[in-house]
Each structure stands twice: as C-alpha cells, then as structure tokens.
Amino acid sequence: MSGERVSRSEPAELDDADRRIVNRLQAGLPLVPSPYAAVAAELSLSEGELLYRLERLLEGGVLSRFGPMYHPERLGGGLTLAALAVPEADFERVVAAVNAFPEVAHNYRREHRLNMWFVLATETPERIGEVIAAIEAATGLAVFNLPKQEEFHVRLHLPV
Amino acid sequence: MSLPAALPTIPGPAGPQRLRALLERGLPLTERPWQALAEQCGMSEGEVLAWVECWQREGLIKRLGLVVRHHALGIRANAMVVWDLPDESVAEMGRRLAAEPAVTLCYRRRRQPPEWPYNLFCMIHGSRRERVLAALDEIVGRHGLQGIPRRVLFSLKAYKQCGGRYTHEEQP
Numbered sequence: 481m482s483g484e485r486v487s488r489s490e491p492a493e494l495d496d497a498d499r500r501i502v503n504r505l506q507a508g509l510p511l512v513p514s515p516y517a518a519v520a521a522e523l524s525l526s527e528g529e530l531l532y533r534l535e536r537l538l539e540g541g542v543l544s545r546f547g548p549m550y551h552p553e554r555l556g557g558g559l560t561l562a563a564l565a566v567p568e569a570d571f572e573r574v575v576a577a578v579n580a581f582p583e584v585a586h587n588y589r590r591e592h593r594l595n596m597w598f599v600l601a602t603e604t605p606e607r608i609g610e611v612i613a614a615i616e617a618a619t620g621l622a623v624f625n626l627p628k629q630e631e632f633h634v635r636l637h638l639p640v
Numbered sequence: 641m642s643l644p645a646a647l648p649t650i651p652g653p654a655g656p657q658r659l660r661a662l663l664e665r666g667l668p669l670t671e672r673p674w675q676a677l678a679e680q681c682g683m684s685e686g687e688v689l690a691w692v693e694c695w696q697r698e699g700l701i702k703r704l705g706l707v708v709r710h711h712a713l714g715i716r717a718n719a720m721v722v723w724d725l726p727d728e729s730v731a732e733m734g735r736r737l738a739a740e741p742a743v744t745l746c747y748r749r750r751r752q753p754p755e756w757p758y759n760l761f762c763m764i765h766g767s768r769r770e771r772v773l774a775a776l777d778e779i780v781g782r783h784g785l786q787g788i789p790r791r792v793l794f795s796l797k798a799y800k801q802c803g804g805r806y807t808h809e810e811q812p
Contacts, residue, residue, distance in 0.1 A: 511696070547666035632738035
C-alpha cells in the first residue's frame with residue numbers, strides 16, 4: 481500500500497480474548513498439523529472461536545498479516561535502514577521520489593535533522609548500493625546507510 | 641494487500657517453490673492449514689511441515705507469527721531511541737535492552753560519524769508520548785545509562801508501511 485497515509489481513525493477495541501490471542505501469536509505458531517487447535521487449547525478458547533477472532537482482526541486491520549516472518553538476508557536478499565535530511569520545503573517531492581522505489585518499505589518521518597527514515601529490501605545485497613545511488617540521484621540528497629550489525633532478540637514484539 | 645512480487649529463483653523441486661510463494665500470502669485460517677497448502681502444491685501435509693521446519697532451522701523463516709498494525713490499536717507514539725555506546729559494551733547492553741518489555745525491536749547498527757554517532761537502536765511504542773518517555777526513563781535508570789549520549793526520534797507520519805518483497809519486521 482505505497483503512499484498510504486495513516487488516518488486519525490478511532491483505535492480498534494480489543495477485548496481480553498483478542499489481546500491474549502495477539503500476544504500469544506506474536507511469539508509464533510507451533511509447527512503441527514492443527515496449530516490453531518493447539519493455540520486455542522492454551523488460551524482456553526475453542527478452535528472455531530480463535531479462527532473467527534483472527535479473521536475479524538485481519539479484516540478490521542488490527543493485524544496486517546499472519547504467517548511466516550522471513551529473514552531477508554538469509555533468503556539471499558539485502559536489507560538496511562536508511563535516512564535522509566530533507567529540506568522542509570522539499571518534503572513532499574522527496575517522499576514521492578523515495579516511495580516510487582519498490583525496494584522502499586516503512587518510510588517514516590521522524591523528529592531530527594535526519595527526518596526521513598526508511599527500510600530498503602533488495603533481491604541481492606549488492607542491489608542495496610545501487611538503489612542508494614539511484615535514490616541519491618533522484619533526490620539530490622545524501623543517503624545515510626545504517627546496516628544492521630547485530631540483532632538482539634525480543635520475545636514479544638508489541639504487547640497489546 | 642497486494643500480492644508480493646516473484647520470489648527469487650532457488651534451485652529445488654517445484655513443490656517447495658510453490659509452497660514458498662503461497663506462504664507469502666499468509667497461512668490459511670482453517671483447521672488444517674498445512675494440509676490446505678499441501679493440496680495446492682502437490683505435496684503431502686507431512687512434506688509441507690518438513691519443508692517449513694527446514695526453512696525455520698536454516699533461518700529463512702524466523703517464526704510463524706503475525707504483524708500487528710500499531711495505529712489500528714491506538715498505539716500512536718513510536719519512538720526510535722538511539723544510543724552512542726562504547727563498542728566494547730554495546731552487545732551486552734543490546735541484550736539487556738532487548739529483554740525490557742517496553743522495547744519491541746533492538747539492533748546494533750553501523751555508526752556514521754560525525755553526523756550519526758549512534759550504534760544501538762531500539763523501538764519503544766506506546767499510546768502517547770508521555771508513556772513512551774516514562775518507560776524510557778525507567779530503562780535509563782535500571783541500566784545506569786544516564787551518561788550515555790542518546791536521541792529519541794518520535795515518528796511524525798508514516799508515508800509507507802508495507803512494501804519490499806518480503807514480510808519483515810519494522811526495522812529500527
């Protein structure tokens with residue numbers, strides 16, 4: 481959903497069972513033939529209720545996706561975090577230029593002189609440098625490339 | 641959600657390739673999701689489970705989980721907190737910060753001095769800025785980080801939240 485602007489809509493209401501489901505599933509689904517039944521049992525829900533609630537959470541936009549979380553580097557791809565210092569008057573033009581690259585994900589405006597932060601995910605590690613050069617050419621701005629050197633594992637990604 | 645672009649070509653039988661492509665769209669919400677996928681790629685349920693287990697073991701798939709849309713839950717404040725830690729202590733502090741419940745992601749990243757001297761990044765989410773800053777204060781106190789240079793970069797707006805070829809976690 482490129483170019484998506486986040487609206488100021490009301491937050492979704494989650495009840496206690498929804499919260500337990502979201503928190504439990506952030507830790508991952510067991511790799512067994514009937515994974516939903518296994519998780520439902522842990523949460524003292526029926527399998528049908530768990531599936532119904534998951535469907536509703538996906539449809540309501542609380543969850544954007546359910547399934548495998550990939551490790552792009554191990555799939556042979558490149559991944560990095562990059563930042564730009566964008567002059568205020570030029571912000572909209574630079575957003576459009578940067579978001580036009582299919583390799584760009586998670587583009588956020590942040591409070592700092594480096595005010596645009598985005599993730600680059602490419603098919604090969606070498607492509608990262610090429611895309612950065614292309615973004616610099618398209619925007620006329622220097623890209624700060626801040627590749628990951630080590631990941632420290634958190635257990636629960638976003639407790640709700 | 642749009643379908644992802646083609647997966648990279650990897651050597652191997654067609655079944656596993658098709659399975660990878662199907663998994664990109666997410667796991668079916670049905671009692672026997674692996675069986676449903678198996679039928680679509682000409683494999684047995686056992687073979688599908690064995691392939692996914694292999695990909696998890698090799699680290700291609702981190703886990704079978706879900707992506708929460710923060711904003712839909714009223715989690716409006718998202719702070720990227722960056723620290724300039726001595727190289728000899730950054731790994732230890734990274735592990736300690738990752739264990740903090742308020743920290744949702746934690747990475748060591750390359751410095752870009754002089755403009756960007758920070759080498760440890762963590763994300764803290766919350767309903768409001770004050771909550772995020774209060775959580776940060778506690779973390780600073782608990783780990784004796786008062787003297788460590790840091791910056792808090794709140795997000796002002798999301799211009800793109802999906803994209804890229806794979807589903808991966810938000811990166812800071």
